[in-house]
Amino acid sequence: MKYLKEPFFWRLSQSESLEEYQPGGYHPVHLGDVIYPTSGVKTSRYRILAKLGYGGFATVWLAEDLVRKNQCVALKVNIARLTGRNNEVKILKTCSSLPQDQLGSAHVVRFLDAFEIEGPNGTHEVIVTEVVCGWYPTVVEASGDVDTRKICRDVSLGVSWLHGNGITHGDIHGNNIGFRVPRLSEISPDLALKNLKEVIGAQTCIAVVPKDRTYDTTHLPKYLVEENSGAVWLHGRLADIRPDDYCPVILDFGGAFRQADIMPQPYVPLVFTPPELLFEAGTLSFAGDIWALGCTLSQLLFRSTLFGRISNHTQLVRAFAKTFGPFPSAWLDASILVEAGIDNETIANNSPSLDIVSTEWAVTQTTLPWDEASRESPELAKLMKGMLQYLPQDRVNIHQVLLSPWLRVQLQDSKSITRPKSNSAFLEDSASILTT
Template sequence: MYYKTNPFSCIPDTISTSTTTMASSKSTLADIAVINEDNSIGRLKSVPRCYFEEYEVLQEQLSLYRQGYLHPVAVTDIIRPDVSISASRAQHAPSGYRILHKLGSGGEATVWLAQELDHLDRAVSLKIFSGHCSSAGEREARALKACVASPNTPGSRHILSLLDDFNISGPNGTHKVHVTEVVMPLMVLSRLLSPTSKTEVARDLARGLAHVHHCGFVHGDIHDGNVGCAMPPAFAREKIADMMSLLSSYDVTMVIPNNPAFHGPELPHYLLSACELLLVYESYNGLKAHQHAKLYDFGNARRAGEETNGTDDVRWAWPPPEAAFAYHGCNKREALPTMAGDIWCLGALILRLFTGEWILHDTSPACLLEQAKLDGVIPAAWREYWDTVAYLRDRSDQVTHENADVGWSKRRDYFMQKNPNVDVAEVELLISLLRRMLATEPEMRLSADEVLTYPWFAEGFGAPPDGPSPEPCEHNASVKR
């Protein structure tokens, strides 16, 4: 796979009032089941026809609920570790978690708002990996534990806190479960942030990435679906009942197979849309506070220089130029994540944060042209392949330093139009930083430490002088184990 769906990519800007969708099905999927010798129904081999239109469903695909894939979950379920396969879990860890609502979903996991059973007013995020993504779960846990918070490393506060991890068994196999703090995804929040707040977010993410690199790890998949902001301190102080009063709507699609015999334990009883977490964030004055940004979703993380583990592919949402070229120009060769690749992805994220621009528009070789035009350079290693692709070869004259200068000048002017009160010199510093981060050749990019010391981070958009990161909020401090 070239792109991957991240666990938070299905969080909508708004959630409709509670509904149940039922329509006569025109699905082409066949009802296929294993018929046992006693004529009982065995494990389904494919998704049965249901009383809803597949293309009308806004939640995850029902076909992901099968052996080796997603674990079926319902609100009020109690998720407890399977002690037989979670032997390394600390004895004093919580006994379990009750599901309250949904935070997001994707092909690799579902993510849930949950309540710790031993502390009923403690809300956490509970990520249940698909059965086929156990390697990603192991990589994420290893990286998060290596980057655990320390008073001597302020950058660690910009990494998601792993509070608990264990395994569960279900009808679709064994699943890794990670319990973390709740965060507000940046892809939902960014449109509401001021330039000053966006500078805070960019600085925090650069600090977090520098810490990850200092710990010897590569994140491997930075994009706006894998970063977010900590919930405001009031979120930890309020009672669960007050929070849930803001999330009282549940948008569901009932899973009702045409044939009653085919609703086995593999399928959920319903598909649930993500809650409108932004309502909670706004209600607890999150937009008026310092935006305490965090990196998360470390399923693609590796130790620097480490060979790939497991059988699952390295997948990217925003592949850096060297990864895109490996895929298109080297017969879909897998390019392992690198620190230089992390810098490119962070640069692409900062560019999108301030301008709304997508660097990558498709997964065809045309993306190589867009990446090369940013820097005005066609790498020498690309040239042989480049000349064999008519689309690229015929547009070679577009890749020049002069055209790159014009493109960045247009981005500067656009940003000034959107933010007329921002100083021109500060915008010039931001553009200069992004050009260094988005260099086509990996060796020409800044390191994470160099990004942090770049003048824009001291000057940027009314930001205060660089100092220590704010202390973790009361909730985060109280649940560290």
């Protein structure tokens, strides 16, 4: 059935796509809904209070746990076509079963529950976790100065814990970093309900009304809630939190896998895509996480992505060439380079290298969010150079990242860092870590 080019009277710019409310897509969720397993014993019941956010594969909601009284949680409702096609629930259950006293475990989101629901668009996985704040810029605005290097170190510790337990995250970037703060654990449903008017009042809700009266509305929500309605309110409750109280946590394990698992289809945002996904067999590994972590550290530090605005793979490989120089010889015949009109001779004549990026950082060091930037910037550049090598086997491993001079994880702490269980190319002697 054909509809008008713009099928709806109103849209929200900061919300999920209405076209994705179709079989296989989003589940319609409304404020006040009670969500519980479609089949089996109804041991889980959650009342929707506010919207926390959305992504290409899920919507996320602040909810009241009706079984465990006086507790608020975050509900992630995945699109239906993901059900049974990724390892997210299995990985989160694995994480929750592992020892929680290992260094880095505190920097992975706390898993609470999971179940499936049936809706007009199919069967959806619902994942329940602790409530955390959204990503870095909003946190900084809510709290003032934050020790950015500590944030980078803590995120790296979380990656270390995952790798040490054989887990590749597969989708590390700034929007998958949340922040646990003490007062969130104090938010009761009564407090949330008391402030619900404030939550909704800070945002926009619009009715979903198709222009064509024959449009099938059975798959649609009655209205859309703008992104981060709940997050706006949460951040507003945090004005008296000290910057050191923020604990970064890694979220969204939809792309995660262990060595024994089938790797899910990668959905890495373009500017965080490691080169091997473009030039090789399309496999991810610990090294892919290291590349994405390097890009994420840049995002956390400078509040912008390392390669700027990139809209396609051709632009991305050109950005690689400009930043890192000639490509490995094994990749020179790759169709993506031919299409982009890139060859190593041209790249070499333009003398691109990470040193240029380092120089740019040094020039703009007055904007860097840490003290004594002139002294620390070269150490940061050395760390980034080790993380952002073209070939996966040439990148530093997460243990080396943590012991780099810029992150300064103390040697006495490094003994309790969980080293990766696999990928032997990364298990090099830590005595050589980024010190030459």
